[in-house]
Amino acid sequence: DGGITQSPKYLFRKEGQNVTLSCEQNLNHDAMYWYRQDPGQGLRLIYYSQIVNDFQKGDIAEGYSVSREKKESFPLTVTSAQKNPTAFYLCATRRDGGVSEASYEQYFGPGTRLTVT
Amino acid sequence: SQQGEEDPQALSIQEGENATMNCSYKTSINNLQWYRQNSGRGLVHLILIRSNEREKHSGRLRVTLDTSKKSSSLLITASRAADTASYFCATVPAGGTSYGKLTFGQGTILTVHP
Numbered sequence: 001d002g003g004i005t006q007s008p009k010y011l012f013r014k015e016g017q018n019v020t021l022s023c024e025q026n027l028n029h030d031a032m033y034w035y036r037q038d039p040g041q042g043l044r045l046i047y048y049s050q051i052v053n054d055f056q057k058g059d060i061a062e063g064y065s066v067s068r069e070k071k072e073s074f075p076l077t078v079t080s081a082q083k084n085p086t087a088f089y090l091c092a093t094r095r096d097g098g099v100s101e102a103s104y105e106q107y108f109g110p111g112t113r114l115t116v117t
Numbered sequence: 118s119q120q121g122e123e124d125p126q127a128l129s130i131q132e133g134e135n136a137t138m139n140c141s142y143k144t145s146i147n148n149l150q151w152y153r154q155n156s157g158r159g160l161v162h163l164i165l166i167r168s169n170e171r172e173k174h175s176g177r178l179r180v181t182l183d184t185s186k187k188s189s190s191l192l193i194t195a196s197r198a199a200d201t202a203s204y205f206c207a208t209v210p211a212g213g214t215s216y217g218k219l220t221f222g223q224g225t226i227l228t229v230h231p
Contacts (some may be wrong), residue, residue, distance in 0.1 A: 005158075031216065040219035042205055043160075050216055058218070090159055094217055101165050103211060104148055104217050108159035 003027045004109035011114045013085075019054065021112045023091030025111035031094040033046060033106065036060060036087045041060045049074055050097060066091050085116045123206060123222040131230050136193040138225040140206030141186075147209045149182060150219065151191050154203045163204075168211065196229045199220075202228070 003026040013019045021063065030052050035043040042095040045058030063082025068074050078085045091109040095102060124139045142149070148167045152160040166173045166182045166189065173180045179192040193200055203226050206217040 033219075035221075040223070042223045043207075043219075045218060045223075048218065049215065056216075057138075057187070088157075092160075097216065101148075102169075104150070104165060105162045106217075106219060108152075108161070110159045113157075 001110070004022065004091060004107060005108040005111050006089075006092060009112060010108065011112055013116050017116075017117055018077055018079050019085075019114065019116075021078065021089050021091075021114070022074065023074045023109060024072055025091075025093050025107075025109075026072065027093055027095075027107065028071070029093035029107070030071070030096045032068065033092040034058075034064070034066065034074070034076045034096070036112075037090060037092045040089050047090075066112065078116075084092075084093045085114060088113050118186060119203075122218060123204075124227045126223070127226045127228070129228045129230065130196055131156060132196060132198055134196055136196050136200070136227055136229070138191045138204050138206075138227070140189045140191070140222050141210050142206075142220075142222075143187065143190075144208075145211040146184070147211045149180075149189050150207045150209070151178075151189075152205045152221075154224070156202075156207065158207065180209075198226075198229050198231045201229050202225060 005024045029061045033048040034046040049055035053058040067075045090111045092106040150165045151163045152158045164175045175192045182189045203224045206222045207221045
């Protein structure tokens with residue numbers, strides 16, 4: 001999982017509460033991504049950020065929010081508007097916006113498993 | 118949206134056998150990547166193949182790409198019990214400002230029995 005830290009590993013919340021998932025990287029990578037994974041499924045992109053103070057919605061951004069105030073950090077907030085928040089959340093980084101093979105590779109954190117009851 | 122579909126959904130083999138997984142996608146791509154995920158963990162990048170390449174090797178891995186059929190395959194030779202994991206293909210769309218966004222398939226669960 002390299003230099004990407006996601007905390008906590010397991011998170012439990014009551015329905016109606018907002019919760020923030022942490023993602024920190026020491027790889028000095030420009031881009032950061034948040035994905036959601038449901039059981040037996042592939043990953044779906046929630047939000048991504050190419051540079052500090054800029055981010056874009058992914059395919060399933062509704063009910064989520066992010067910030068990118070520092071290069072190292074890309075926290076994800078799961079709001080009460082997210083209808084089905086229980087899932088495995090993965091943060092990833094990408095070195096830069098170049099077109100080399102190394103630039104396209106994404107590096108993943110260990111994930112946070114969120115359970116909302 | 119899920120672009121890729123992987124086949125088979127699950128594969129069970131004996132140690133020493135070869136494992137082949139297939140991936141299909143729908144739109145034109147810049148490149149296709151394969152990732153591995155051990156249970157409950159993050160993904161690890163295995164190999165990338167560009168749209169103008171047809172075959173690529175890395176250790177015991179062999180990837181092929183057929184852009185006319187919009188499909189790719191991952192072959193793991195001489196499988197080991199430690200290869201047990203889920204394997205995902207992921208595509209980067211061609212052109213535009215995709216910012217290297219990956220679209221993942223649903224994965225193949227590989228079990229290698231000792």
